[in-house]
Amino acid sequence: MKIAFFSTKPYDQLSFTTVNQQFHHELVFLEPRLTLETVSLAAGFPVICAFINDDLSQGVLEKLAENGTRIIALRCAGFNNVNLEAAHKLGLVVVRVPAYSPYAVAEHAVGLILMLNRKLYRAYNRVRDDNFSLVGLLGFDLHGKTVGIVGTGKIGECFAKIMKGFGCRLLAYDPYENPVCVELGVKYTDWRSLLAQADIISLHCPLMPETYHLINEESLAQIKPGAMLINTSRGGLIDTRAAIEAIKSGQLGYFGTDVYEEEENLFFEDLSDTVIQDDTFQLLQSFPNVVITAHQAFFTQEALGNIAETTLQNIALVEARKPCPNQLHS
Numbered sequence: 001m002k003i004a005f006f007s008t009k010p011y012d013q014l015s016f017t018t019v020n021q022q023f024h025h026e027l028v029f030l031e032p033r034l035t036l037e038t039v040s041l042a043a044g045f046p047v048i049c050a051f052i053n054d055d056l057s058q059g060v061l062e063k064l065a066e067n068g069t070r071i072i073a074l075r076c077a078g079f080n081n082v083n084l085e086a087a088h089k090l091g092l093v094v095v096r097v098p099a100y101s102p103y104a105v106a107e108h109a110v111g112l113i114l115m116l117n118r119k120l121y122r123a124y125n126r127v128r129d130d131n132f133s134l135v136g137l138l139g140f141d142l143h144g145k146t147v148g149i150v151g152t153g154k155i156g157e158c159f160a161k162i163m164k165g166f167g168c169r170l171l172a173y174d175p176y177e178n179p180v181c182v183e184l185g186v187k188y189t190d191w192r193s194l195l196a197q198a199d200i201i202s203l204h205c206p207l208m209p210e211t212y213h214l215i216n217e218e219s220l221a222q223i224k225p226g227a228m229l230i231n232t233s234r235g236g237l238i239d240t241r242a243a244i245e246a247i248k249s250g251q252l253g254y255f256g257t258d259v260y261e262e263e264e265n266l267f268f269e270d271l272s273d274t275v276i277q278d279d280t281f282q283l284l285q286s287f288p289n290v291v292i293t294a295h296q297a298f299f300t301q302e303a304l305g306n307i308a309e310t311t312l313q314n315i316a317l318v319e320a321r322k323p324c325p326n327q328l329h330s
Helices: 010-019 058-066 084-089 102-117 120-128 154-165 179-184 191-197 217-222 240-249 279-284 301-319
Strands: 002-005 026-029 047-050 071-074 093-095 146-150 169-173 200-203 227-231 252-257 290-292
Touching: 010 026, 010 301, 058 084, 071 301, 084 093, 093 301, 102 120, 102 154, 102 200, 102 227, 102 252, 102 290, 102 301, 146 154, 146 191, 154 169, 154 179, 169 179, 169 191, 191 217, 217 240, 240 252, 240 279
Parallel strands: 002 026, 002 047, 047 071, 071 093, 146 169, 146 200, 200 227, 227 252, 252 290
Antiparallel strands: none
């Protein structure tokens, strides 16, 4: 199949080209994001491969269908950027990669916790300046602390196992209990109880209408004062403005995030020589108790290989008119 890849970087080309030796698809890599302005680049391609910040709203989907596209292959787990109802009305098949490396994301979440708690970012910069003072670097033992896990799918499960190893008490909020987590000793509880008890809250749930701004002014008012919040899922789970106010008041003691709700014009690009116009983002990263990474939690060698293999396998199955377990339905 002839596939147009949008929002590509050199590492995408390397991983997909390597794995494609098994599949023999025709791959064309494009740097621009998929938008209404760039959708014409997909003309004549029966398959397009999109990433998290590509626009797959109704207008773009209509243009894709009009220009001959039949399959949309997402090389990510999230699909909140896709109008699934419109896709199905247009006869477009949408497939995704539901799991690539839960270890990668879970380990990154733990990295953010350690970075914030032990002020590793500040310590690193100090020592480079020959400043060996420990003032302002005081942390706390993770052992014995209560960790609230929001979402206990594969990533939440991996995260629970790691935090169990630190000797933490584990709480979880999820409509569906994971038996592996239960066996680990994770206690499922209601939303208010988790917020009130957790010293650290880590988000591992998808972005859907029900979870949009799950962390907001009301929920932040219910957290344990000085608690830590970690987000390696989707930016829209958190009302950024409300989080900023909670940081300013001291209600939120630490905030580590790998995602941002307005990240599509920021992340995955080198903007070091430009003036970023997003005042909310600039304010957020100005706080000393905030650590932001640029959506890199998934970014391991193993994950990239798994993403490429699953994506190309999805396309091959649809092309052969065989059942694809990763097909999305409205």
